[in-house]
Amino acid sequence: MKKIFFVSLILLAQISFAKIPNKVILEKMHLAKSYFQTKWPDVGQVIVSPDRTRPSNIWTRAVFYEGLMELYKLDPKESDMKYMMDWGNFHQWGLRDGKINTRNADNQACGQVYIDLFLMGKGDSSLIKPIKTNIDNMVYSTKADDWSWVDCLQMSMPVYARLAKMYKDNAYWEKMYDLYAFTKNKHAVNGLYDPQEALWFRDKDFVLPYKEPNGEKCFWSRGNAWVYAALVRTLEQMEANSPHREEYVTMFQNMSKALLPLQRNDGFWTVSLKDPTNFGGPELTGTALFAYGFSYGMRTGLLDKKTYTKPLESAMKGLLTCVHPSGFLGNVQGTGKEPKDGQPVTFNSVPNFEDFGLGCFLLAGTEYLKLSK
Known part of the structure; x- marks a missing residue:
C-alpha cells in the first residue's frame, strides 16, 4: 500500500510539472538570449545611458x-562559452575600471x-587573480559595514562562497557572514531586515516611518x-557543516513563506x-x-513541494508571457531602488538596461528545468 502511495505522489509531481513543457522553456530562454547577443555582438561595447557611460x-x-552560465551548464552551446570567455578576456578578468x-x-x-569559468577549466589562475585579491583585501580587514543596500548580497555573497569552497578556507565564510549580519542587524540602527514580515528594506531610506501610499x-x-x-547562490556552494549555513537556510525558508501570500493571481x-x-x-525581475528560489528550495528539499509547486508553476507561466516573438523581454523594471523607479513597466516598455532582467529570467528557467528533471 505504501509503495502504491509513493508511486502516486511521484506521478502527480510529474504530471504537475508537465504542464509547462521543458522544451518550451528552453526555447524561450535561447530566444531571449539570442535576441540580446544579436543586439550586443561586441562584448566590450560600453553601455551608454543619459547620465554616464x-x-x-x-x-x-x-x-x-x-x-548565461547556468544556461550553458544545462544546455551547452559553444557560442555561449565564447561569448563569456571573450567578455572576461576583454576586461582582463578585472573588476570595473580596474579597481x-x-x-x-x-x-x-x-x-x-x-x-565559474576557471572551475570549468577554461583558463589559468589569471582568470581569478583580480577577484581573489580584491576579496582577500576585504577578508583581512575589520570593516564590515560595506553592504548598506540589500542588492549587495546578491552581487557579492556568491563570490565569497565560491572562494570559500574552492580554497576550503573558513575565513571567507566568516567575513561574508560579518558583512551579511551587519546589513541584517545594524544598518539603519536596527538593520535592514524586518523579522516580523520576514522581508528586507532596500536601504536606510525605506525603514519606518517610511510607508507606502496604502500605509504598508x-x-x-x-x-x-x-x-x-x-x-x-550561497547555499548551493555550502556543505552541510559550512559555517552559518543554518542562518541562511532559516532566512531562505522564512522569506519563502512570506512571499507566498503576496503573489498575484497571474503568477x-x-x-x-x-x-x-x-x-x-506584473514585473519580471x-x-x-522568486521562482528561481522556489525551484531551488524544492529541488534541494528545503521547501515543501506540495506547498510551492502551484505558485512556482503560476510564476513560470507568467514569466513566459513576457517573451516577445523577437526574444525581447517585457515587464522588466529598469535600474533603481524602489517601486517608482524604471516606470512605466509594461509588456512593451524598454528598460534602461536589458541585461540583468534577462539574467534573472535565465536563472529562473534553468533552475526550474533542473527541478522538473
Missing part, C-alpha cells in the same frame, strides 16, 4: 552572464562568472529578490510587495528570482 563588466551585465581595491559589491559581481511598509520586490537569490509579484496599488502590475 559604463564599462560592460558592471553589475547589470554580470547578472546576465550569471544566467582592485574596490569594496563596492556591485563591482565584485563579475567575479561569480570568472570563478515598503518592501521593494527586486530588493528582496536580490537577497533571495543571494541565499540560493507575478508587484514592484511593491505590500502595496499592489503603488505602480501595480522580482518574479523570476
Whole structure:
C-alpha cells in the first residue's frame, strides 16, 4: 500500500510539472538570449545611458552572464562559452575600471562568472587573480559595514562562497557572514531586515516611518529578490557543516513563506510587495528570482513541494508571457531602488538596461528545468 502511495505522489509531481513543457522553456530562454547577443555582438561595447557611460563588466551585465552560465551548464552551446570567455578576456578578468581595491559589491559581481569559468577549466589562475585579491583585501580587514543596500548580497555573497569552497578556507565564510549580519542587524540602527514580515528594506531610506501610499511598509520586490537569490547562490556552494549555513537556510525558508501570500493571481509579484496599488502590475525581475528560489528550495528539499509547486508553476507561466516573438523581454523594471523607479513597466516598455532582467529570467528557467528533471 505504501509503495502504491509513493508511486502516486511521484506521478502527480510529474504530471504537475508537465504542464509547462521543458522544451518550451528552453526555447524561450535561447530566444531571449539570442535576441540580446544579436543586439550586443561586441562584448566590450560600453553601455551608454543619459547620465554616464559604463564599462560592460558592471553589475547589470554580470547578472546576465550569471544566467548565461547556468544556461550553458544545462544546455551547452559553444557560442555561449565564447561569448563569456571573450567578455572576461576583454576586461582582463578585472573588476570595473580596474579597481582592485574596490569594496563596492556591485563591482565584485563579475567575479561569480570568472570563478565559474576557471572551475570549468577554461583558463589559468589569471582568470581569478583580480577577484581573489580584491576579496582577500576585504577578508583581512575589520570593516564590515560595506553592504548598506540589500542588492549587495546578491552581487557579492556568491563570490565569497565560491572562494570559500574552492580554497576550503573558513575565513571567507566568516567575513561574508560579518558583512551579511551587519546589513541584517545594524544598518539603519536596527538593520535592514524586518523579522516580523520576514522581508528586507532596500536601504536606510525605506525603514519606518517610511510607508507606502496604502500605509504598508515598503518592501521593494527586486530588493528582496536580490537577497533571495543571494541565499540560493550561497547555499548551493555550502556543505552541510559550512559555517552559518543554518542562518541562511532559516532566512531562505522564512522569506519563502512570506512571499507566498503576496503573489498575484497571474503568477507575478508587484514592484511593491505590500502595496499592489503603488505602480501595480506584473514585473519580471522580482518574479523570476522568486521562482528561481522556489525551484531551488524544492529541488534541494528545503521547501515543501506540495506547498510551492502551484505558485512556482503560476510564476513560470507568467514569466513566459513576457517573451516577445523577437526574444525581447517585457515587464522588466529598469535600474533603481524602489517601486517608482524604471516606470512605466509594461509588456512593451524598454528598460534602461536589458541585461540583468534577462539574467534573472535565465536563472529562473534553468533552475526550474533542473527541478522538473
